[in-house]
Amino acid sequence: MMAEWATYTLADFLMFSPRVYFRLVERYNQGLWPFQLVFIAGALAVLFATATDGRRARAAAMATLSVAWFFCAWQFLWLRYSTINWAMSYGTAAFMLQSGLLLLAILWTDRAALPANSLRRRGGIGLMVFGLLAYPFLPLIAGRAPASAESFGTMPDPTAAVTLGALVAFLSQKLWLLLPIPLLWCAFSALTLLAMEDFGAWAPFVVILTTFALLLVRR
Amino acid sequence: MTITRRAVVRGLGIGMSMPFMARPAMSQAAGLMARSIPKTGEALPLVGLGTWITFNVGDDSVLMDECAAVIAAFFEGGGRMIDCSPMYGSSQPTIGHGLARIGYPERLFSAEKVWISDTSGGAAQIEASREHWGVARFDLMQVHNLVSWDEHLPALFSMKASGRLRYVGITTSEGRRHREIEQVMASEPIDFVQITYNILDRAVEERILPLAQEKRVAVIVNRPFRQGDLIRRFEDAPLPDWVAETGARSWAQFLLKFIISHPAVTCAIPATTRVDHVRENLEAARGILPDEKLRKRMTAYVEAL
Ligand SMILES: NC(=O)c1ccc[n+]([C@@H]2O[C@H](COP(=O)([O-])OP(=O)(O)OC[C@H]3O[C@@H](n4cnc5c(N)ncnc54)[C@H](OP(=O)(O)O)[C@@H]3O)[C@@H](O)[C@H]2O)c1
Numbered sequence: 001m002m003a004e005w006a007t008y009t010l011a012d013f014l015m016f017s018p019r020v021y022f023r024l025v026e027r028y029n030q031g032l033w034p035f036q037l038v039f040i041a042g043a044l045a046v047l048f049a050t051a052t053d054g055r056r057a058r059a060a061a062m063a064t065l066s067v068a069w070f071f072c073a074w075q076f077l078w079l080r081y082s083t084i085n086w087a088m089s090y091g092t093a094a095f096m097l098q099s100g101l102l103l104l105a106i107l108w109t110d111r112a113a114l115p116a117n118s119l120r121r122r123g124g125i126g127l128m129v130f131g132l133l134a135y136p137f138l139p140l141i142a143g144r145a146p147a148s149a150e151s152f153g154t155m156p157d158p159t160a161a162v163t164l165g166a167l168v169a170f171l172s173q174k175l176w177l178l179l180p181i182p183l184l185w186c187a188f189s190a191l192t193l194l195a196m197e198d199f200g201a202w203a204p205f206v207v208i209l210t211t212f213a214l215l216l217v218r219r
Numbered sequence: 220m221t222i223t224r225r226a227v228v229r230g231l232g233i234g235m236s237m238p239f240m241a242r243p244a245m246s247q248a249a250g251l252m253a254r255s256i257p258k259t260g261e262a263l264p265l266v267g268l269g270t271w272i273t274f275n276v277g278d279d280s281v282l283m284d285e286c287a288a289v290i291a292a293f294f295e296g297g298g299r300m301i302d303c304s305p306m307y308g309s310s311q312p313t314i315g316h317g318l319a320r321i322g323y324p325e326r327l328f329s330a331e332k333v334w335i336s337d338t339s340g341g342a343a344q345i346e347a348s349r350e351h352w353g354v355a356r357f358d359l360m361q362v363h364n365l366v367s368w369d370e371h372l373p374a375l376f377s378m379k380a381s382g383r384l385r386y387v388g389i390t391t392s393e394g395r396r397h398r399e400i401e402q403v404m405a406s407e408p409i410d411f412v413q414i415t416y417n418i419l420d421r422a423v424e425e426r427i428l429p430l431a432q433e434k435r436v437a438v439i440v441n442r443p444f445r446q447g448d449l450i451r452r453f454e455d456a457p458l459p460d461w462v463a464e465t466g467a468r469s470w471a472q473f474l475l476k477f478i479i480s481h482p483a484v485t486c487a488i489p490a491t492t493r494v495d496h497v498r499e500n501l502e503a504a505r506g507i508l509p510d511e512k513l514r515k516r517m518t519a520y521v522e523a524l
Contacts, residue, residue: 004395011446012393015308016275017492023279083277084308 010195016084018196025155026147028080032154039068039153043132043162050125050169058109058170065163066102068153069095076155091185095156098181102163108174123214124169127207131161135203142199160185161207168214175215183208251297251504254485256386257435258410263328265479265504267300268293268497269441269490275308283316285492290317292494294324296501302413302439302488303352304332304363305344311351319353329354330411330439330488332390334363338370345378359411361388365396365403372407386410392441394422404430413439416484417449418477418521428483437485440478444489449474456524462517466506471496475503477517480510 029036042064049061073095082088135158136149152158160182167178186204193201251264268290276282290301303310318327331348333341345360360375362368368389378384388411389403397414404412404427412431416423420442431438444450453470467473471489478487489500509517 007393007395015272015306016277017272020276020279020282023282024277027279080277084275086306086308 014195022148036151043152059106062106066099068159069099072156120214121169124165127165128162131158138200164211256437267486267488269488270303270310273490273492274310274313286313287317287320299328302330315353329357330359331357332361332363338367359386361390411437415442416440432483440487443487472503480508
């Protein structure tokens with residue numbers, strides 16, 4: 001006798017069609033344009049902060065990330081995504097929580113010394129660059145309309161990627177508090193894209209693996 | 220193989236030669252074959268409309284209108300039963316949109332579900348569903364996937380007693396919790412049971428379908444195409460010419476005819492986003508239903524593919 005859970009497949013949890021989902025993303029992007037550019041500018045500030053040792057810059061970076069999570073929660077998860085996925089009321093709450101945690105992290109960056117580990121730092125910056133600059137081009141290889149592009153601050157996946165990169169690059173304490181929500185989101189997103197048979201599913205998987213790899217490197 | 224010895228079940232409901240077959244009656248509208256709900260004799264066309272995934276389109280007005288067109292075509296083609304659940308995202312408001320557009324046809328048979336483990340929230344959930352549909356009351360309320368069924372059922376029976384519902388049922392799918400389904404069918408005065416049944420998933424033939432006949436419980440069949448997988452799997456294979464006598468002209472109709480020819484089945488509820496598909500599916504409830512021998516041949520054919 002098979003256990004009941006064993007009778008479920010990934011596709012059983014998908015409650016909308018890829019067509020509906022990507023149309024939703026496209027309409028959202030069209031409605032926001034060119035606001036995406038504002039966030040890209042903000043994200044460049046985060047990158048700059050990571051590259052310098054300035055504490056103010058790092059505090060500003062955390063604040064920018066916090067705004068990005070709040071914006072994704074409110075505009076995408078709550079107002080858009082939750083119309084086709086009731087689980088997004090929980091997603092919204094988790095994103096709001098992460099936004100709050102990132103604000104708190106402003107305090108922690110002040111006290112924290114940068115991780116001495118330079119490989120980890122460079123890797124984190126790499127992850128951020130990936131989230132910022134590579135993510136919007138994903139539709140090209142996934143064979144989707146360019147309007148379904150995901151960009152930092154407006155869509156969850158690149159926001160999570162940039163956040164994870166920034167955290168491993170320059171937060172040395174309380175990481176255990178800030179990493180779970182972005183990592184869980186990436187896992188959720190990867191599984192959703194996989195269930196939709198979208199080629200873009202590899203991206204959040206890579207983000208998770210890279211984050212863990214960077215956390216493990218010692219030097 | 221000749222056709223002469225094959226006892227075919229005629230869509231007109233006359234000329235039925237197999238005594239064990241439940242007699243499909245004529246539906247008023249558009250001549251679809253129908254079967255009666257055992258406990259009341261009310262006739263339901265053998266093909267209804269599911270809404271999982273297909274009608275969950277959010278507030279996308281283009282897609283909402285596409286769904287409204289499917290609903291309109293469904294009623295034009297003689298359909299009655301639409302099945303939904305609070306679990307199906309925006310499907311309920313999509314149904315409301317489609318029904319409002321065609322002025323709530325009298326023929327509508329609304330089948331909803333209650334899906335909440337904290338049963339104190341059941342009444343509020345049903346009321347919210349009712350508002351989304353925009354109907355005065357639901358015809359059928361089912362306990363979705365048996366969630367807290369022992370607590371929901373008494374509430375549903377009392378709603379039925381006071382005229383706020385017409386029928387009560389339970390659902391499951393993909394072969395899950397069949398023992399419990401049997402238990403409920405045997406011990407509770409339910410009117411409907413909803414299960415998965417299709418040409419490859421036939422576990423219900425063993426016990427649940429016979430039990431439904433014995434207990435006079437109407438049967439709704441979900442996942443007739445395994446969410447479209449069966450059609451994708453078979454579409455490259457030739458449709459055998461010996462099914463032509465039943466009127467089946469496509470794999471969708473082949474698969475549906477197999478399901479609705481089981482005498483215990485009251486209604487199959489394929490879901491679709493397409494007007495041509497909803498018409499094609501309703502067409503399966505016309506013409507002739509395969510008899511036992513032909514059903515065996517259909518099974519053997521697809522299993523060999
Ligand atoms: N536990 C439960 O209570 C439970 C569980 C599962 C399902 N259900 C109910 O049962 C309904 C049906 O099950 P389902 O939605 O899982 O799957 P289904 O009806 O077996 O398959 C639906 C899929 O088949 C395709 N399709 C429909 N008609 C077609 C045709 N004539 N030709 C080619 N493709 C066709 C549709 O695509 P197109 O849009 O392209 O036509 C759709 O993707 C559900 O909608 C739901 O109401 C209930």
